[in-house]
Amino acid sequence: MTQDAFASLAAPLALDRGPAWANRFAVAPLTNMQSHPDGTLSDDEYAWLVRRAQGGFGMVMTCASHVSQEGQAFSGQLAAWDDRFLPGLTRLASGIRDAGSTAALQLHHGGRRADASLSGVPVLAPVDDPAKGARALTTAEVERVIADFVAAAVRAERAGFHGVEVHGAHGYLICQFLSPRNDRSDRYGGSFENRARMLWEILRGIRAATGPDFQLGLRLTPERNGIPLAEARALAADVLAADLLDYLDMSLWDAFKETYEEEHRDRLLIDHFTGLPRGATRLGVAGKIGSASDAAWCLEHGADFVLIGAGAILHHDFPSLALADPAFRLAHPKPREHFVRESVGPAFLDYLAADWDDFVV
Template sequence: MHEISPGAAPLATPLAFGHGPSWANRFAVAPLTNLQSHPDGTLSDDEHAWLVRRAQGGFGMVMTCASHVSREGQAFPGQLAAWDDRFLPGLSRLAAGIRDAGGVATLQLHHGGRRADAALSGVPVLAPWDDPAKGARALTTAEVERVVADFTGAAVRAERAGFHGVEVHGAHGYLLCQFLSPRNARADHYGGSYENRTRVLWEILRGIRSVTGPDFQVGLRLTPERNGIPLAEARDLAGEVMASGILDYLDMSLWDVFKEPHEEDQRDRLLIDHFTGLPRGGTRLGVAGGIGSAPDASWCLEHGADFVLVGAGAILHHDFPSLALADPDFRLVHPRPREHFVAESVGPAFLDYLATNWTDFVS
């Protein structure tokens, strides 16, 4: 373990929550699609090694990839599953590995909605509205209620497996983000007005809190842009969930923490400042998007964030927190050869995905 530089004290400070354990520092592993689970959704040795290594590297919180809570919700090959008790052995092994390595273990809960893939799941795609181009059928009201039960059931399963908490994936155009979109013109009480479009999210959050224990952490990921959601609505929702007392933390995925809002009439401040300026009570606020150095992480805390979620840095360096805390000028350098990633416990499936989809990452 590297020594902590004096300037890194804020990043090294433990973070306490209303429920569950404190995090040892302000660094969390972002939930990263890594394609490493077995085709049936069970945990693989490669995925276990990838995540446990990040806990060994000093991340205060280690989060899984998006784990689908309904069979029809699968969006990626090699996606971790949490929709049935058959997945408990692998989930339990993963939670124990992260815990034993000193990290707080979080399972991200996900449903692909219209972005799911029937060829992978073997069942039809379901979404808030009919979308023939995606082969998606609109969920009935009863099916929406079943999805709510699937999210809460997966949270109970995560707690049984030994995870410290869950994060609900409400971002990046997947099912819950689709419900939030103004495109959601459903005629029932899950569509149309802002109140109706946010209803399913509130039912899931309240449901998870009601069926899990007092030491179980509940987080939520939202993204304020690129999915048709007006920034004003995203800001209102972020403020409401932080003020509700239900959440332990809100994870705002900004794509780029340094950017201005996409909407020209909202450019009176940076996008991050639209959220760090909101009252949050006891809810912690994290940000993600292009945090590739120790100065980047420090800048986010200076702008009011409580913690940062690291993606590329966690892939390139299992011990990114230790490196950033030891050197206030530490910055990522890439591309790196494949051998570097192998040494960092990035499995073959994940490495091929990175080489194919992440420009200037794998040399």
């Protein structure tokens, strides 16, 4: 870690639109299961996110918020598919802004990973998937889901968020469309161009429907979802060059790893993306960034900012701790009392204890 890279972590990050972020640390969009069963904001979710803004993160992003009723993928998921959710979204955006951070709402649709027992409506996906109980969206339904993403972004702007991030990663609906497994026969399947069409129409639609200072981000993941690295890199290059995004969030799972694909192991996975021309679009990376030196290393390798997941759960003030001590590094597991002090609500804490290895004592 060079001194320059460490110092740059504290530098503001100017974006093409909207406010500059106070530093290079962002809260990763984390499933936390703390909203009410109907998708409205709870006090626990409000406290969890606002506490991170108070802890010094330059940008605070919500969990994946579903834009269509049928898109709900997990219990306690924040919803953005109807105006009934505006009061809670407005309260949340205001709390994050008042704490001095930039506020972003992540927009999501579960696709075949949605849960009909939670949403109360059938599961829809790019293609039929009997094993998941999902049927293929009609062309008209694809167009409706695109409109749902745009409407949710407009709703987020009305609520006072500085911007939104479109969730195109981790095997959810947009990622399912991007996959070569999407062999639809209409204009939304088959070729790489067709498989990416839904994403492009969402991005263009949001940009056209929101104001000139509204920030637009996109989360992509290059591995583990059936998408070849060459296609992931080509898509990233295209969106970086398109002047639609303010930032691209690459979820690498592990920011320090090699690619799984043998033919591309000439360089680290992060380097396949930080080397792309990006114009004014900022590039962030996520994946096992657990120390000040980890974050600085990512900036040394060409990232503009880092997204912090586990660190944000363990320490609401991760940026302050990292910037105060170049040797700072996460240590876990921690007792349940530690997470309570860090404003992790009971539902989130139970999820962490059950599903996160070596995290909660």
